[in-house]
Amino acid sequence: EAGVAQSPRYKIIEKRQSVAFWCNPISGHATLYWYQQILGQGPKLLIQFQNNGVVDDSQLPKDRFSAERLKGVDSTLKIQPAKLEDSAVYLCASSFVFGSYNEQFFGPGTRLTVL
Amino acid sequence: AQTVTQSQPEMSVQEAETVTLSCTYDTSESDYYLFWYKQPPSRQMILVIRQEAYKQQNATENRFSVNFQKAAKSFSLKISDSQLGDAAMYFCAYRSPAGGTSYGKLTFGQGTILTVHP
Numbered sequence: 001e002a003g004v005a006q007s008p009r010y011k012i013i014e015k016r017q018s019v020a021f022w023c024n025p026i027s028g029h030a031t032l033y034w035y036q037q038i039l040g041q042g043p044k045l046l047i048q049f050q051n052n053g054v055v056d057d058s059q060l061p062k063d064r065f066s067a068e069r070l071k072g073v074d075s076t077l078k079i080q081p082a083k084l085e086d087s088a089v090y091l092c093a094s095s096f097v098f099g100s101y102n103e104q105f106f107g108p109g110t111r112l113t114v115l
Numbered sequence: 116a117q118t119v120t121q122s123q124p125e126m127s128v129q130e131a132e133t134v135t136l137s138c139t140y141d142t143s144e145s146d147y148y149l150f151w152y153k154q155p156p157s158r159q160m161i162l163v164i165r166q167e168a169y170k171q172q173n174a175t176e177n178r179f180s181v182n183f184q185k186a187a188k189s190f191s192l193k194i195s196d197s198q199l200g201d202a203a204m205y206f207c208a209y210r211s212p213a214g215g216t217s218y219g220k221l222t223f224g225q226g227t228i229l230t231v232h233p
Binding site: 003033040041042043044045048056091093103104106107108109 | 119157159160161162165206208220221222223224225226
C-alpha cells in the first residue's frame with residue numbers, strides 16, 4: 001500500500017515570496033490534515049479536511065495561508081507571502097474515516113526555509 | 116483547550132536496556148484517546164501505540180507498553196530491550212472524540228529525543 005506522498009521535500013525561498021506544497025493521501029482516505037512542525041516542537045494542526053470540505057482551520061493564518069482539496073483527493077497548501085517564521089516542516093497526514101481512533105498516516109514532510 | 120507536556124527533552128538508554136518516556140496532559144473531557152508517535156531522523160511520523168481513555172488495561176505492542184494513569188493524567192511509554200533502531204524523536208499526542216468542538220484533532224507534546232547507545 002502506497003503511503004502519503006508529499007512534494008517537494010525541500011524548498012528554500014526568500015521572504016515575501018510564495019510557495020505551494022502538494023499532498024496525495026493514501027487511496028480511500030477521506031480525512032486529510034496539514035500540520036506545521038517548527039524545529040524542536042511538536043506538530044501543530046493547520047487545517048483538516050473531510051473529503052473536500054474543511055472541518056477545522058482555526059489555527060490556519062488565513063491572511064497568508066490557504067489550502068484546498070479538490071475532488072476530495074489531493075491537497076495543496078499555499079503560503080503567500082512567506083515570512084521568516086514560516087520556516088518549518090509541513091506534514092500532511094490522512095486517515096480512513098473521520099474518527100478519533102482511526103490512525104493518522106503521515107507523509108515525509110516538506111522542509112521550508114525562508115531567508 | 117487540551118495541552119500535552121513532555122518534560123524530558125532528551126533521554127538516553129543503553130542497547131537492550133529499558134527506558135521510560137513521560138507525558139502528562141490536561142483535559143476536562145472524560146473520553147479521549149492517547150498516542151505515542153515515533154519520528155526518526157527521516158521525519159516520517161509512525162504510530163507506536165495508542166490507548167483509549169475508557170480502557171483501564173494498559174496497551175502493549177511488542178516491546179512497547181504504556182502506563183496510563185487517568186486520574187493523574189499521565190501517559191508514559193516504556194520501551195523494553197531497546198534497539199538502535201528505536202533512536203528517534205517520540206511524541207505524545209492527545210485526541211478528542213469526534214463530534215466535539217475539537218473535531219478529533221491531534222494535539223502533540225514537545226517531543227523527547229531518544230538516543231540509544233550500543
